[in-house]
Amino acid sequence: MISVLLLAFSGPNDPPAKCFRTNEFGDLPTCTYSGGEWVRSYPSSGFGPGPGGGGGFEGVFVLFFVVALVAGVAGTVWKVSTARRMARESGMSERDATAMSLLSDDGFEATYLASNLRGRPTTPIPAATPGRSTADRLRELDKLRAEGLVSDEEHETARRSILEEL
The missing domain is CATH 1.10.1200 (Non-ribosomal Peptide Synthetase Peptidyl Carrier Protein; Chain A)
Structure with missing residues (x-):
């Protein structure tokens, strides 16, 4: 009679003890009743050292995004500081050089070209004045x-x- 009661309570409503044991990483399993037995599986979080963890696709994507963001910010800072320096050295407006670098696709190149064409201010050569030999x-x-x-x-x-x- 007791064995009949144990069989009655070991169905799909009563998961076995193995469904409550953690793995070596401390993850609890997900147990499903399939084909007359309990099947234990550990979910993949995509992060951490556990099964399915270790970064995976999500970790690589996050790393790539962070590297691209840092490179973009560093490139913008370099473009603006270089455009301001070129403008300052050639006597042009630093504000205009900054605006051109940030607001147009070819602004940095235009600032470079304009600063090189303009050159540095020079001292005018004295013109001929009447009465001087x-x-x-x-x-x-x-x-x-x-x-x-x-x-x-x-x-x-x-x-x-x-x-x-x-």
């Missing part, structure tokens, strides 16, 4: 080159211009 003008030009206010190329160009007026 050619010798005075050449002496003044030599003095400007000696002080570093006129480059060698500018000196040669201005010297030729003065001598062609003779």
Whole structure:
């Protein structure tokens, strides 16, 4: 009679003790009654060291997303700081260079091109003034080159211009 009672209570409503034991990672199993017996399985969380864990697809995706986000932010910071430096060195507006770098697809390249075309501000070469002799003008030009206010190329160009007026 007792064996009949035990058989009556060991059906699908009473899971066995193995359904309440954790695995080596501390995970509880999911038990299902299938084909007249209890089947134990451990769910995969996608994270952690347990079965099915270890990162998997979700972990790789999260890692890739974080790396892409950090690279994007670093690239933007570099573009803006470089555009501001180029604008500052060429006498252009740093605010406009920042806006162009952030708000347009080719803004960084446009800032680079504009800063190189514009170049650095130079000292104007003195123009011919009436009443000054050619010798005075050449002496003044030599003095400007000696002080570093006129480059060698500018000196040669201005010297030729003065001598062609003779």
